[in-house]
Amino acid sequence: MSAGHGHGHGHSTSTDADQSWLAGALALIVVFMLGEVVVGLISGSLALLSDAAHMLTDAASIALALWAIRLAARPAAGRMTYGWKRVEILSAQANGLTLLLLAAWLTYEAIRRLLDPPEVAGGVVLVTALVGIVVNIAATWMISRANRTSLNVEGAYQHILNDLFAFIGTGIAGVVILVTGFDRADAIATLVVVVLMVRAGVGLVRASSSIFLEAAPKDLDPTAIGQAMVARPSVVEVHDLHVWEITSGSPALSAHVLVQPDHDCHAVRSDLADMLARDHHIDHTTLQVDHAATGAVQLGSPHLDQHCEEPHGPTHRASESAQRESAGDR
Structure with missing residues (x-):
């Protein structure tokens, strides 16, 4: 009888670079999020406040990804015979679930505002959204430079990418409100973003659950x-x-x-x-x-x-x- 074991742990030499890109994106997100909360409260925009809430989950997702990367780098020891590598999958699943939970809350608020739309300062919304697009393009680019084959990094990336879509929708809503005075555009923009959030959240939960259930990778039959x-x-x-x-x-x-x-x-x-x-x-x-x-x-x-x-x-x-x-x- 012969029992053999071959392996290649393949610890990526780019781990430090990944952490640097994620930390840079985190700094951008936190600074802008604080400013957006203030502007959203002043303008009464649900889209801006929802973006700020989403950016809070963005910041949390990046922080969680950074923590997971560092924990996963620990060597296997004791009862942790695979080390802590699976914590990255926990992080990805947490990111997916927060996207879905946030989407549910935003759906409720958007429907409520469709029925009884508050007055929204379209000019303030538009300016803030334009700044947010620039910030999120920069953050998205930073995270895209990291290793996105990691489901953990992909989870953080999906959060930032969906926030970019949210700002684009918010900017369009601001233009519509300024030109037509149609305040419901704010809530409609939120619902469009919700669809994108659900799509990304379901994808992350499905992929991470597949790994937890020990399913074969999609590219291996x-x-x-x-x-x-x-x-x-x-x-x-x-x-x-x-x-x-x-x-x-x-x-x-x-x-x-x-x-x-x-x-x-x-x-x-x-x-x-x-x-x-x-x-x-x-x-x-x-x-x-x-x-x-x-x-x-x-x-x-x-x-x-x-x-x-x-x-x-x-x-x-x-x-x-x-x-x-x-x-x-x-």
């Missing part, structure tokens, strides 16, 4: 991987195949592999690990490799493996011709 593994020389069967993500961009795989009797288990394990890294970009692999029972290596045999009475998931077996070719190589 466990069936295709199992077939590729069983097609390798000397491999008879692959079962208990599991593919998941430790955190975003860090796929892992484990499997039980049966090989032809008298073939080298260690060589097969090394070949499989190389193939998985080369063709599927999976560097973190744990493979239990055993010899199939002598005489049991035949197509469709339901008892190739005596180690696992109830294998989890589908069983992948080599074709009869492949088994004969492999046996002929001995």
Whole structure:
């Protein structure tokens, strides 16, 4: 029997750069948010106050992302055998949930103001929105320079991007109010932004939940991987195949592999690990490799493996011709 483990933790050398970009965006957001609260209260604009509330969640999301990056950098130790990498996924899920909760509150307020619209100072709203667009374009650009393959960073990015959309909507509402006096434009702009917030929030919650549920990454097909593994020389069967993500961009795989009797288990394990890294970009692999029972290596045999009475998931077996070719190589 051969149990092998191959891995590549791939700690990004850009972590410090990511933190610098996020910290810069955080500073911009906090300064402008404080000014927006004051202007929103003076002008009576729900759109501005909603933007300020959204920017508060933006600031919190960036701060949470920064904290998650630092915590995830801690090495594995004690009971935390994967380290703290999954805290980044917790951060992403928290960002998604706050977007959805904020969208629910803004929907209520917007509908209330559609029914009974207050007077809104369109000029003040327009000027503030234009400044907000500039600030959010700068913040969005900063975060886009960080590693967005991280779901944690992507969560913060989605918050800032949606706030940029909110300011654009607010600016349009300010123009409409100035030209036509239609105060309901403020609430309508808020509802448009709510749709974008819900879309981003659902996407983040769905992606983070998929990782927590140990689902295979979207770009990796466990069936295709199992077939590729069983097609390798000397491999008879692959079962208990599991593919998941430790955190975003860090796929892992484990499997039980049966090989032809008298073939080298260690060589097969090394070949499989190389193939998985080369063709599927999976560097973190744990493979239990055993010899199939002598005489049991035949197509469709339901008892190739005596180690696992109830294998989890589908069983992948080599074709009869492949088994004969492999046996002929001995």
